[in-house]
Amino acid sequence: MKIGIVGGGFMGLTLSHEIAKTNASVKVFESAAHMGGLSTHKDYGPFVWDRFYHVILPTDNYLIGLIEDLDLGDELCWRRSYTGYYVQKKFYSISSSKEFLLFPALNLWDKGMLAFTIFYGSKIKDWKKLEKITVKDWLIKMGGRATYEKFWSPLLLAKLGENHEKVSAVFIWTYIKRLFQARSSAAQKEHMGYLKGGYKTFFDTLQSNLSKKGSEIALNSAVQSVKANPEGGITIICNDKEEYFDKVIFTSPLNVLNKVANQSLFESSKPTAPVEYLGVICLVMITKKSLTPYYVLNIADKEIPFTGVIGMSSLVDLDQTANEHLTYFPKYVSANDAYWQKSDEELTSLFLEGVSKLYPDFDENDIVSTHLHKALKVQPLQVLNYSETIPDVQTKHKDFYILNTSQFVNDTLNNNSVVNHVQKFMTKFKTESNLH
Numbered sequence: 001m002k003i004g005i006v007g008g009g010f011m012g013l014t015l016s017h018e019i020a021k022t023n024a025s026v027k028v029f030e031s032a033a034h035m036g037g038l039s040t041h042k043d044y045g046p047f048v049w050d051r052f053y054h055v056i057l058p059t060d061n062y063l064i065g066l067i068e069d070l071d072l073g074d075e076l077c078w079r080r081s082y083t084g085y086y087v088q089k090k091f092y093s094i095s096s097s098k099e100f101l102l103f104p105a106l107n108l109w110d111k112g113m114l115a116f117t118i119f120y121g122s123k124i125k126d127w128k129k130l131e132k133i134t135v136k137d138w139l140i141k142m143g144g145r146a147t148y149e150k151f152w153s154p155l156l157l158a159k160l161g162e163n164h165e166k167v168s169a170v171f172i173w174t175y176i177k178r179l180f181q182a183r184s185s186a187a188q189k190e191h192m193g194y195l196k197g198g199y200k201t202f203f204d205t206l207q208s209n210l211s212k213k214g215s216e217i218a219l220n221s222a223v224q225s226v227k228a229n230p231e232g233g234i235t236i237i238c239n240d241k242e243e244y245f246d247k248v249i250f251t252s253p254l255n256v257l258n259k260v261a262n263q264s265l266f267e268s269s270k271p272t273a274p275v276e277y278l279g280v281i282c283l284v285m286i287t288k289k290s291l292t293p294y295y296v297l298n299i300a301d302k303e304i305p306f307t308g309v310i311g312m313s314s315l316v317d318l319d320q321t322a323n324e325h326l327t328y329f330p331k332y333v334s335a336n337d338a339y340w341q342k343s344d345e346e347l348t349s350l351f352l353e354g355v356s357k358l359y360p361d362f363d364e365n366d367i368v369s370t371h372l373h374k375a376l377k378v379q380p381l382q383v384l385n386y387s388e389t390i391p392d393v394q395t396k397h398k399d400f401y402i403l404n405t406s407q408f409v410n411d412t413l414n415n416n417s418v419v420n421h422v423q424k425f426m427t428k429f430k431t432e433s434n435l436h
């Protein structure tokens with residue numbers, strides 16, 4: 001059996017790894033020149049690291065299992081990590097329960113309400129109820145307006161921009177679940193992990209395993225069209241060539257699906273609605289000196305043009321980055337945001353001004369290089385009743401499947417969820433397609 005996969009991001013490649021373990025052969029079509037999509041790498045000159053920042057949490061059991069399956073367990077490194085909050089022009093560490101209790105932006109009552117919201121949120125099992133209420137209404141109901149205004153609202157604005165008003169409470173519930181699990185229960189201290197060499201190590205190993213099994217990843221191969229054959233099976237047209245597959249699994253964002261496949265192929269048995277995605281604009285800076293002790297610094301300040309600082313070098317050993325310091329400055333933006341109209345030069349200088357405001361002692365002579373990275377389709381927005389509007393995995397056509405991050409109805413966007421989604425799919429797919 002021959003299986004085609006559209007999209008060579010983390011989803012498509014994880015899927016190809018699982019399919020290649022069976023008696024089927026697989027071919028992945030990836031439009032870019034590199035594997036990995038949003039998890040791909042970038043050659044920064046003195047070293048190679050992820051284009052966007054990634055960490056692995058100790059609770060990412062599916063992902064860690066896959067890394068071990070690829071014999072890369074020894075390449076996983078765990079380090080203590082720190083979280084900060086920038087508010088009222090000051091930096092605060094909120095990396096332990098004690099620091100959280102000392103956090104001055106909230107009074108004791110507000111902190112109690114916040115702790116209650118997090119504790120209560122982490123115990124909720126029935127997420128479906130949370131789909132019916134906006135995140136704002138739910139957080140105010142749980143923790144009061146003051147805690148919302150002082151703590152949650154800046155964070156939501158940072159993560160979702162103005163869109164946070166229409167997102168459901170599932171969004172914050174998934175964050176509470178994922179991030180607060182990162183604190184090991186024994187020490188109540190955060191630990192995070194990374195793979196030596198970044199995600200490139202993962203993709204290179206996966207590719208070499210695939211080719212040993214006679215399967216293939218075709219780069220620079222944007223799928224132009226996907227057509228159903230009258231006698232069964234699916235034809236993929238790419239680089240003006242037609243190729244037949246018994247089954248095709250589509251893993252790219254939904255806007256691509258609308259472009260390459262006829263609506264009748266993926267029509268759902270239930271009504272779907274267009275899924276809105278947030279994009280990300282991210283300045284990456286390589287410097288001679290360290291900029292931040294935090295892995296994540298959340299920024300609650302409208303004067304700063306980015307919404308967080310990710311101090312990759314606070315986590316990753318310096319020998320991984322040629323003894324230079326790697327920092328990411330992301331801003332999440334909706335598709336119609338004016339930021340997309342700005343040139344890369346304008347965005348870079350805007351973000352650099354923000355760096356100087358945040359770190360007045362920062363000396364521009366310490367910059368080794370800057371890089372601007374953008375991605376338009378990143379985070380599907382979990383609006384009210386989201387799970388009722390997304391496409392099913394099995395389409396009306398028995399040989400065509402959709403498997404992508406828009407289907408994460410009760411999870412944040414992360415690679416652990418991707419592996420979980422793929423493995424659940426494979427259990428059913430193997431039986432249905434008689435793969436062994």
Ligand SMILES: Cc1cc2nc3c(=O)[nH]c(=O)nc-3n(C[C@H](O)[C@H](O)[C@H](O)COP(=O)(O)OP(=O)(O)OC[C@H]3O[C@@H](n4cnc5c(N)ncnc54)[C@H](O)[C@@H]3O)c2cc1C
Nearest residue numbers: 007009010011031037038039052054055222223252414415
């Ligand atoms: C800023 C940022 C930070 C993140 N941090 C973390 C983190 O710390 N931890 C974590 O676990 N996850 C993190 N993630 C999420 C992680 O990157 C995603 O879970 C993962 O990359 C999603 O993979 P995907 O394959 O579903 O989607 P994508 O990566 O979007 O893959 C889709 C692929 O389809 C390809 N494609 C598009 N059109 C076509 C076509 N016509 N033909 C063929 N191919 C096509 C694209 O080029 C792309 O490679 C982060 C993401 C971002 C953006």
